[in-house]
Amino acid sequence: DAGVIQSPRHEVTEMGQEVTLRCKPISGHNSLFWYRQTMMRGLELLIYFNNNVPIDDSGMPEDRFSAKMPNASFSTLKIQPSEPRDSAVYFCASSPPGTVGYTFGSGTRLTVV
């Protein structure tokens, strides 16, 4: 079991650029969650999917943020245009059906300069 795989591990980009973060959930898991972690705000749930369908995106901070899950094995979180205040660690997590509790990926550390 390779776990939840996120890429890239680190991303440094200039303000105004588009950023795409990627996540591959554990095979067989049908729920996927995107979190953002900062010192000031802690862990924030941005959006989550169930069976590839977005269930709740109320945590997405602005229209600059969008997320997709085109199939059961892949999800993206896109920021366009990026701003310095988007700098954070973005975690993806997945969970199997009928089970409460997640497995987290290693995260993507995003720095927007």
Added chain:
Amino acid sequence: AQSVSQHNHHVILSEAASLELGCNYSYGGTVNLFWYVQYPGQHLQLLLKYFSGDPLVKGIKGFEAEFIKSKFSFNLRKPSVQWSDTAEYFCAVNEPGGYNKLIFGAGTRLAVHP
């Protein structure tokens, strides 16, 4: 809405000291409770969880937690901490209604000095 409160934001201990981190949640119904640990520079890992049954739950690395329903609490304990326990600890509760959505507390940063 469901919420989770962790009372201590920063805790500093010496090795071999006992640890107790507080966690309270707001929902009065049936809940599932979790403690996650995040070592410096790493992702969150499950430490222990409570679904039902014995309210005293034992997890990895000598950690345990006690669910006290009347107090809406799920405090984390360890009798003797080690330097390697330096990490941030998050309490979480599932939001009722399905989809496995977890609500996390703000976290407690633990520093253990040798």
